[in-house]
Amino acid sequence: MSELITCGLAENALDYLILAGEQAKDGSPRMTKHALAALADGVELLLKARLEMRDWCLIFKDVDQASRPKYECGDFQSVVFDQAIGRLKNLCSVEIPSKHLAVINELRQLRNRIRHFAVNSDRAVAISIITKTFSFAIEFVSEHLEQVSDGVRMEMDRLRLFLGEYEEFIQERRNHIQPQIAEKFEKHRPGLECPKCLQLDYYGNDKFAHCLFCGYRCEAEAAAEEWVEKFESVHGNLPQIVTCPKCGANACVEEGDSDTTFDVCYVCLSCGESGFEACPACGKVHGDENREGLCRECWQHHFPATPMK
Template identity: 25%
Template sequence: MAEVEHTEAASIPAARGPESWQRPAGVASVETVGRVHFPPIANGLDYLLSATEHLAQDPVTERALKYVILHLAAGAEVLLKARLQLEHWSLVFKDPGQATRKALESGTLISCTPGEALQRLRDIADVVIGDKDSKTLTQLAQHRNALQHYGLTGPSTEAPAVEARTAAVLDFLIRFLDEELLPALTAGERRAVQGEMTAIRSRLESITSFAKKRMQRLRAELDPVRAHTVRCGECWQFALVIGGPRPRCHFCWNNPSVACALAHHALIELNRRVVDAAFSDLQTGSLGLGERCGNCGCDTVMHGVMTAAYDDEDGALVALCFFCADVSPTQPTCVGCGRPHDKALNGSLGCPACLLEFRVER
């Protein structure tokens, strides 16, 4: 009997100290090694698996949606920091200059925020994370914080919105795992997490299929208004119909103010700088994000907008008024401020003031 126990224990990767943060071991159970050991990758995958399991409930309850958001955000944070640990274990500390192995081993460290982890992955680890993926992860962290402090409220916590966001986050994290984390594991460690990876992938397909089927059902409603329908800032589907003081998303029922819709589009779709105040649903002005509309007179025209009609035969980026839904040909816009500019006078990139600011920052 003693020989059998020795063989079973030897087949499981040993729980390691700080080195295991650089090459995480597989999950070992209490029965086999006498203690619980959830190394970073296995821990992150367990969170993702839990999120998809809660989302698979029928019906999806408010409690299930709460844990989808909490566990998805936790899994994303753990996996991002696991990649930081591959670079060096001190990078997961809030202040790497104060990092100690004792704090790491005891779990008493004060770790960096998700935003700081993203920044360090790009700047130090040279990991390529696109702006849209970065915004997706940042918005997830914001929803998690709001949920923890204020509860489950608003259109962003409706089941369709949560499912769509979950699909976007899982899609990124699976690519991130395949490209940045799994290659660092041993063959045995990869086998140990293969079951979770398979389950998560299959559920991602189911969630994505749900979004596609729902969009197909909405086609009759959305086809007539494709020319002034944009991607929703909450569920990321081309279902936010512009027009009037409160645009409405037909996919997740998000109903933002015009100012908030402008801010989301400027930040997420056009990668422009946007002040935090612009996202307040009480904000009525466009805070300089929009140009004056010749049709309604509001400062709510944004240039370079991709609408749902972009994929049509003659589709193109347009200038769209986020209040009256007037569509007109777009003008060249500055890469800095997003405002129209004269290419003949200023060149192809933008207005002189923004280009000067860019050079100073560099």
Template identity: 25%
Template sequence: MSSGNKKTRAKAKRPDPMRDLVANAVDFLTLATEEFKERPKHSIIAFHSAVELFLKARLLEEHWSLVVSKTPDLASFESGDFVSVTFEEACQRLAKIVGSPPTDRVRQTLDVIRKHRNKMVHFFQDIDDPVVREQIAMEELNAWHALVGLIGGQWRDVFERFDLDIEALDGRFAEHRLYLQTRFTSLAEKLSSLKGEGKVLAACGRCGFEAAETAVVLHELHCAKCHVCHFVPHWLALECTHCSAEFRADGDETSTCEVCDTVFDASDIAEIVDDDPVTTDNYYDRVTPANCTRCDGHQTVVSFHDHYLCTGCLELTDHISACGWCGEGSNGDMEGSEWKGCNYCDGRKGWDRD
């Protein structure tokens, strides 16, 4: 056998650390659901491990060195003899190096698990207290929903090759939802009173209980607040441009009309809701499309009934400001942006550093 063939065989047998990392993340997520009822402390520790592994897997897809906290060394990495990045370090690198960070809301939701995990490990907490169990059930359901948004949405192109059965994994949270039955029952009088006041209660998309109080935020923009698990989704109720049936856009990458199966992406949604259409007369005077600081969306913010709406994450704001350095429009706070920059530039400090 030639040396070239030996090298080919060696390369073929080389383990796939990305696949192993994802498999371990799924194992920990499965363990978290299995341990929830009998050993909730172990459940939240396992869940936090799953969260960190999914974040590290996204870093690994970019480059193996991003997973290493300090002084990357390939031999040490391949042997597993290294200190990996923490949750905070992973989020920072996803933002500054990869350019695809979890949104602030997702990061905060996942960070709740990290903080509760630390509390469980270092301090005493009465896990037999029903209130604590409810808290863990809600926190893990919220974190699971946030993870789905990452691996099944924002980072879908990275994780789709692993054939993750998100529906099956979601089914493993049945015990969490069942445990919230006690909370739902305790809210019976309050929910009945809300119905009596004319409030519309729908089934929550996360816990499944008919406790999501729906409301119109602004014209086509709606929201719901679940009184059981506190899930607060937003969506747009729009008319299909092909069959005129109403369809729902949840801020995902695509939305589908259930009547004619027409698929709408973010740019299609923007075209439907934008009430400041481009004309040859006002093109250069337009402040939209602008960028979104919440979801890091590029030119996803459009004019919406005297407000501004991001069609990527459905963030509604009252103003658009220009970056003091690059001039890009944004729905975030641009104070000091000439020096610190915005989502798409490093400002004067980056220029001076170079």
């Protein structure tokens, strides 16, 4: 399998998606129509890119006709949508959730109606489908394609940054991820700012930092390094990365944008626990609960008669 060509398909797909986003953001009926077309093309390319990752023959409609020369010059009839979905499921163990599948189908139908009958589609309907398709696309690429190459990762960075600033997508995505956030965290709290999309949905969980908004994932300790490099501390005198008192990963970074050094708290990008503070007496970052913010040792030293809860 030629890695060069594989990357080409996935990168191309992402380029179509970004183009579609720019057109949708423009807002005019004409651009919305183009956005639907570009997005539908982009989605088809994404599916093909994943098939190609498994085996380039799979992007031929008729696998028996697959040949390397035809493949290399693009001279062949390529796999159709339903076939692609079936091959992804049966040969690549990639099953697209039915909720997403319904959206992609709707997108394709809308694109065809517009192309053939020049229907002036209701903008609200079109934008709803466009934004929902983006939700599918970032989840699909994050899970199934992003590891392919640096080029794909770079295109994905562009898409994430774009989507993090696209108001209508932000609303759609918020609704989409709300149940996940509610399920994972008893009391809803905003996450850290994501280094890729800049939304406040970056959480630690199970040794990885994960952005629920844009799908970005990074091993926790590397994520902490990346995070402090991106978002410089406003409290220059405090350590930027500390060891988590709960899970031991060297992956706690400053939480929130407190104005004073006094209320700086740390959150862990590995286990997701938050609210760790630096002990005002010894400086150790801890998760011990008491009113003075002291760590357990300092509390016992200063108030030996009053045990901590």
